[in-house]
Amino acid sequence: MDEARLAAHAVGFGRGGRAILEGVDFSFGPGELVSLLGGNGAGKTTLLRILLGLLAPLRGEATLGGAPVRRMNRRAFAEQVAYVPQAHVAPFPYRAREIVALGRAPAVGLFGRMGARDAQAADEALAMLRIGHLAERDYTTLSGGERQLVMVARALAQGARLLVMDEPMAGLDYGHQLRLLGHLRRLAGQGWGVLMTTHHPDQARLASTRIATLVAGRIDSDGAPDAVLTPETLRRLYGLEPGDIPA
Known part of the structure; x- marks a missing residue:
């Protein structure tokens, strides 16, 4: 298109x-x-x-x-359009699912609260990249390759x-x-x-x-x-x- x-x-x-x-x-x-x-x-x-x-x-x-x-x-x-940075280490021990859910921020807005639809988008993005098993893992403990896939999943969750x-x-x-x-x-x-x-x-x-x-x-x-x-x-x-x- x-x-x-x-x-x-x-x-x-x-x-x-x-x-x-x-x-x-x-x-x-x-x-x-x-x-x-x-x-x-x-x-x-x-x-x-x-x-x-x-x-x-x-x-x-x-x-x-x-x-x-x-x-x-x-x-x-x-x-x-979503930007996917090089894999990085988050300053706090967020779960991988929480990192992916941050992709919903543009849709939710500055003062909005994420709901069930946003959580579903994060889970679907994790599943699409076949990393659903990482959802509850501490992002800081993931390998570089796993962190990069989480960053891609965050972009997919963004829509x-x-x-x-x-x-x-x-x-x-x-x-x-x-x-x-x-x-x-x-x-x-x-x-x-x-x-x-x-x-x-x-x-x-x-x-x-x-x-x-x-x-x-x-x-x-x-x-x-x-x-x-x-x-x-x-x-x-x-x-x-x-x-x-x-x-």
């Missing part, structure tokens, strides 16, 4: 006299798992922050369904159909990376849209429906994984010489 797409249009951004993004055109929507690849300092996180309306571009704009993100009511935006994830695999062992990628691919197959940044082309190739590469602040390539992840693209992406890539 085009009306649900989150997009950047000719976005430019810089800081301290240095250009970070230049003329970036990019979008994603329901049914896609899109990986955004780029080296350190390529501008991946900056682009995510602009798409989320947390940072104003110097040129161009971000839109959701054609409406400028920066002018949208934040509650209305949260009904459609948004578009998920934006910054380096979701960071710090996870290979088994948890594969498990999380499998869940994300299933969500895309069920109609959610997922955008994630990553440093790792192998992760992107394994699960993505689309890959976009960010080089020198511009979208260098955008398409099917096998079409994008060529030796030539990898050389541009990571500044490699022809002999650096094994034949």
Whole structure:
């Protein structure tokens, strides 16, 4: 559905006299798992922050369904788009179900109280990711992979159909990376849209429906994984010489 797409249009951004993004055109929507690849300092996180309306571009704009993100009511935006941070340790020993239920905050409002419908949404999100058995566990005792799945469940409980994830695999062992990628691919197959940044082309190739590469602040390539992840693209992406890539 085009009306649900989150997009950047000719976005430019810089800081301290240095250009970070230049003329970036990019979008994603329901049914896609899109990986955004780029080296350190390529501008991946900056682009995510602009798409989320947390940072104003110097040129161009971000839109959701054609409406400028920066002018949208934040509650209305949260009904459609959820941000999934890297797994973190909560400062208090909340149960996993309580962390997931926090995703209902935009719907409940600042002074509202969560009810049975909100608790049901949290339980359904846990079940969807097959982590219902973690519901009563202290979040601080979970592994990194389990905490990341709880963060995804929180986003699902929010009710948004578009998920934006910054380096979701960071710090996870290979088994948890594969498990999380499998869940994300299933969500895309069920109609959610997922955008994630990553440093790792192998992760992107394994699960993505689309890959976009960010080089020198511009979208260098955008398409099917096998079409994008060529030796030539990898050389541009990571500044490699022809002999650096094994034949």
